[in-house]
Amino acid sequence: MDRNEQKTLLKAQQGELDAVLMYNALADTVKSRSDAEAFRRLAAEEGKHAAVFRGLTDQALKPKKTLAILLPLLYRVMGRKRLYPLIAKFEYGAVDTYAPVAAKYPAVESVKGDEKRHGDTVMSLLKE
Numbered sequence: 589m590d591r592n593e594q595k596t597l598l599k600a601q602q603g604e605l606d607a608v609l610m611y612n613a614l615a616d617t618v619k620s621r622s623d624a625e626a627f628r629r630l631a632a633e634e635g636k637h638a639a640v641f642r643g644l645t646d647q648a649l650k651p652k653k654t655l656a657i658l659l660p661l662l663y664r665v666m667g668r669k670r671l672y673p674l675i676a677k678f679e680y681g682a683v684d685t686y687a688p689v690a691a692k693y694p695a696v697e698s699v700k701g702d703e704k705r706h707g708d709t710v711m712s713l714l715k716e
C-alpha cells in the first residue's frame with residue numbers, strides 16, 4: 589500500500605477508536621435507557637471496525653478523548669433532538685469516506701454498511 593492509503597486507513601482506524609469512547613461516554617450521559625443501550629451497541633461495533641483497520645495498517649493506535657468529552661457537553665447544551673441528527677450525519681459521512689477504501693479493501697465493505705445502519709439507528713432513536 590502507498591503512503592496515502594496508509595494515511596487514510598490510519599485516519600479511519602483513529603476515527604473508529606475515538607468513536608468507541610464517544611459512544612460509551614454518550615451512553616453514560618443520556619437520560620433514555622434505550623438510547624444508552626443503542627450507544628453501547630454502536631460503541632462495540634466501532635471497536636470491531638477499529639480492529640478491521642488495525643488488521644490493514646498493522647499499527648496500534650491510542651483512542652483520543654476529544655469527542656468523548658465534547659459529545660456529552662453537546663447533549664446537555666443542544667438536547668438529543670438537535671444532537672442526534674449531527675451524529676447521524678457524521679455516520680453517513682463515513683459511508684462516503686469509506687467507499688473508495690472499500691473498493692480496494694473488501695473488509696471495509698461491511699464497515700461501510702454498518703456506518704449507514706448506525707446513522708439510521710441514531711435517527712430512529714428520535715422516533716421513539
Ligand SMILES: [Fe+2]
Nearest residue numbers: 604634637703
Ligand atoms: Fe465505525
